[in-house]
Amino acid sequence: MMRRFLWVPLMLLLLSGSVTAQSSFHFQEKEVRPGTRQHFMIPIITAQDTTCIPITVFNGIKDGKTLGITAGVHGYEYSPILAGQQLIKSIDPQKLTGVIILVQVAGMESFLGRSPFISPIDKKNLNRSFPGSANGTNTEKIAHFITEHIITRSDYFLDMHSGDAPEDLIHYSAYYSNKDMPETSSIGKEMAIAMGYDYMVNFNTNGKEYMRKDKNSLYCSAEAFKRGIPAADIECGGSGIVEPAAVNKIEKSVLNMLAYLKMQELPGKKKAAAVPATIEERIYIPSGHTGIFYALKKAGDRVTRGMKLGYITDFFGNTIKDIYAENDGLLMLIISTPAVNPQEDVAVIGKIN
Structure with a gap:
């Protein structure tokens, strides 16, 4: 009798293992x-x-x-x-x-x-x-x-x-x-x-x-x-x-x-x-020009509206556009190489909640 009662929980254990x-x-x-x-x-x-x-x-x-x-x-x-x-x-x-x-x-x-x-x-x-x-x-x-x-x-x-x-x-x-x-x-x-x-x-x-x-x-x-x-x-x-x-x-x-x-x-x-700090909105800042981009900030910097982030020159060193932050926030991305094209974004600012 004792063996039979032991057999029941043993079977349940085996069946439970087979499920998982x-x-x-x-x-x-x-x-x-x-x-x-x-x-x-x-x-x-x-x-x-x-x-x-x-x-x-x-x-x-x-x-x-x-x-x-x-x-x-x-x-x-x-x-x-x-x-x-x-x-x-x-x-x-x-x-x-x-x-x-x-x-x-x-x-x-x-x-x-x-x-x-x-x-x-x-x-x-x-x-x-x-x-x-x-x-x-x-x-x-x-x-x-x-x-x-x-x-x-x-x-x-x-x-x-x-x-x-x-x-x-x-x-x-x-x-x-x-x-x-x-x-x-x-x-x-x-x-x-x-x-x-x-x-x-x-x-x-x-x-x-x-x-x-x-x-x-x-x-x-x-x-x-x-x-x-x-x-x-x-x-x-x-x-x-x-x-x-x-x-x-x-x-x-x-x-x-x-x-x-x-x-x-x-x-x-x-x-x-x-x-983590949550970013619900991202603001993209376009280049609009072909030329050479000079970044003045780094990703991770906190920026304020109107802060200068960099500038674009022509191929003779003349500045053709200054790039400014369009909102307060976190600089999530900035172009780190000199080449820039009109259709590209040069920076992305995240608005942190």
Whole structure:
């Protein structure tokens, strides 16, 4: 009799364990067994050219949600790409709950060609190409693959960026919000807070044309949000250079977010993330000229309306335009290289709540 009563709780324990045990995850017709990671090199082929997307899939030992992460959507933004390399080791599938699909370098040709913003193959900006096209150009096919094989399989989504070649940029997290999607917006906000940056930007999509069903979303993480997936961004690093502190900061911020999502615990004592200063509105200051730009301020400076931020000269040294702050706020971005074109913004000011 004693043995029979012992058998009942033992069976319940085994059944309980079977509910939470992870199963194999299949990606591109290959099996990623529980508690393992696997690397994939995905070919992207058009009639004119061929490229590839390196992807790492982590399958945890416990059943859970799927997180999609992209790095290198802009291939000249190096800090997120190198942080992705570090995450290969710091994400431990033996301690992971759920699945992480990490795109190591989305814009491979931009990365290899050292090409800011656009692919040197088709001259398209990957972060203006979503959801992409199965029959499109190189960049459009990359966007389509990420949309169909990563975003659509994700329960949460993170896109990692830094300042591109000419951009001196502050470090911040961001999230997408919309009044008609309160729960999705709230989770994205909590993801952004958990990453532990001093500043957080609200990408408010109310009334945005790209949110309409008949319009393309354009941006990588906007595509996820438009599909009802909580979406966050990172901007950390700048001027198209490798900053070890920024690389480490991105790695740490992703691990912080994993802890918030209950996917992988942080080692040591837990510490709640401080609520960052929130930027609800950004003011863009256009160049309007071709010439040489001289910056007088740096990203992160507090500025006041009317403060001189820099000036533009012609190619003989004559000043043709002074650049002034149009509002009080935080200088989020300022062009850090001399070349400037009429259609470009030379500075961005954030209004902090």
